[in-house]
Amino acid sequence: MRAVADVEALVFDVFGTVVDWRGRVACESAAFLARHAPDVDPAAFADAWRRRYSPAMEEVRSGRRPFTRLDVLHLENLATILPEFGIDPVAIPPSELEALNLAWRRLDPWPDAAPGLTRLKRRFVIAPLSNGNIRLMLDLAKRAGLPWDAILGAEIAQAYKPSPEAYLRNAEALMLKPERVCLVAAHNGDLAAARRCGFRTAFIRRPMEHGPGQTTDLRPEQDWDAVASDLEDLAGQFGL
Amino acid sequence: MRAVADVEALVFDVFGTVVDWRGRVACESAAFLARHAPDVDPAAFADAWRRRYSPAMEEVRSGRRPFTRLDVLHLENLATILPEFGIDPVAIPPSELEALNLAWRRLDPWPDAAPGLTRLKRRFVIAPLSNGNIRLMLDLAKRAGLPWDAILGAEIAQAYKPSPEAYLRNAEALMLKPERVCLVAAHNGDLAAARRCGFRTAFIRRPMEHGPGQTTDLRPEQDWDAVASDLEDLAGQFGL
Numbered sequence: 245m246r247a248v249a250d251v252e253a254l255v256f257d258v259f260g261t262v263v264d265w266r267g268r269v270a271c272e273s274a275a276f277l278a279r280h281a282p283d284v285d286p287a288a289f290a291d292a293w294r295r296r297y298s299p300a301m302e303e304v305r306s307g308r309r310p311f312t313r314l315d316v317l318h319l320e321n322l323a324t325i326l327p328e329f330g331i332d333p334v335a336i337p338p339s340e341l342e343a344l345n346l347a348w349r350r351l352d353p354w355p356d357a358a359p360g361l362t363r364l365k366r367r368f369v370i371a372p373l374s375n376g377n378i379r380l381m382l383d384l385a386k387r388a389g390l391p392w393d394a395i396l397g398a399e400i401a402q403a404y405k406p407s408p409e410a411y412l413r414n415a416e417a418l419m420l421k422p423e424r425v426c427l428v429a430a431h432n433g434d435l436a437a438a439r440r441c442g443f444r445t446a447f448i449r450r451p452m453e454h455g456p457g458q459t460t461d462l463r464p465e466q467d468w469d470a471v472a473s474d475l476e477d478l479a480g481q482f483g484l
Numbered sequence: 485m486r487a488v489a490d491v492e493a494l495v496f497d498v499f500g501t502v503v504d505w506r507g508r509v510a511c512e513s514a515a516f517l518a519r520h521a522p523d524v525d526p527a528a529f530a531d532a533w534r535r536r537y538s539p540a541m542e543e544v545r546s547g548r549r550p551f552t553r554l555d556v557l558h559l560e561n562l563a564t565i566l567p568e569f570g571i572d573p574v575a576i577p578p579s580e581l582e583a584l585n586l587a588w589r590r591l592d593p594w595p596d597a598a599p600g601l602t603r604l605k606r607r608f609v610i611a612p613l614s615n616g617n618i619r620l621m622l623d624l625a626k627r628a629g630l631p632w633d634a635i636l637g638a639e640i641a642q643a644y645k646p647s648p649e650a651y652l653r654n655a656e657a658l659m660l661k662p663e664r665v666c667l668v669a670a671h672n673g674d675l676a677a678a679r680r681c682g683f684r685t686a687f688i689r690r691p692m693e694h695g696p697g698q699t700t701d702l703r704p705e706q707d708w709d710a711v712a713s714d715l716e717d718l719a720g721q722f723g724l
Contacts, residue, residue: 315659369622379659382609382634394622394635399657417639419555419619 247469248444253418255373257429260453263351266290272347284329296321301404311402313377319345349383358389360475363484371396375404406437432465446470487709488684493658495613497669500693503591512587524569536561541644551642553617559585589623598629600715603724611636615644646677672705686710
């Protein structure tokens, strides 16, 4: 933990690290699917929706598309996957798709998230550094009781992780050198990109993010500055 | 209060409306002045520092200067006023000026601020819409226990109030139409600019912001949508 002794701010990946996206998206999709495609497995639908996440952001990261909020990308991605499940997107009223899209603002936190963040907040500035937009993160935090000091992230940077600008512009907003900021994430790729920008790194094990068959990010793939089983464990490692 | 029935978010002016800038800046300046200009009245020094506030931002608003964080403007303004009080800026170590400049991150809330915001947060999204930068607002909120849902403001908009962009880009970050957002402020000019952008408006009486001799903003100068004596009174008017 020596490398994190000078850290002033902890910034967090959110989808998967702080909240369980898959459970809620599947749950809210189930009601939608019951009306339009009753044979579809809601978890498979959630996974398909999420698979479009990175390719959609890649359009922005590559410069082919100006920065576009994740709420918008999520809605486009939803329309894109409907045919894969035998649903005609044109047959669904836009308001129904917009309502389902808001499931992403109602994700449930992992049980350790709110109490862990409350402890970590005693010593550190805490903020999300998510690809989710400000309003999405705000609604999610308000519902789940996540006590962020500020809502940082892709919208502040106008750049999506893992682009370096997504990390560096958020450190700049905190008026901190990158080595005074630690990214907390359940994803090795996110941590690797942050480390390349000079951030400190903390890996959180979330072996159920993708459900019982998860094969990725089951363990730390580099010597991250901290490794914890959850956010309460991380707080404990800091003596909080 | 009918005009505010559809409001989803309350955004707040901070310096003067939520916190007492003059008391703390005078108090921290007193220790500085004791070393360098013992005959100077700390409140007069605080007032002189604050008088540079709007002209410094006007350089940005006019387009003569790119957007520059308020922490930076405050530090420049401090160096600018020193000769007025017989202090040679070159004789003071930069680190001492930087330390004094941080007084703006340690402003005390008016006594009603934290309890009033806590009540208002039950129904509304609450966020600062201040000219203060993210880090300044964050530190201030953390110290004072202000339970913001997010830190909005000039840095998000890359524009200073009362420029229209400062209001409109923050409503856009909330993904709300301007009429779903209400500015809460102790300054008629700020409210007038927000109203021109379509915001709802709430005036808070802060007759001591500028000390006992205050002559400005003692009363509402338009028919603002709400008028309250403080943030607890405002919460009460909303039935919270």
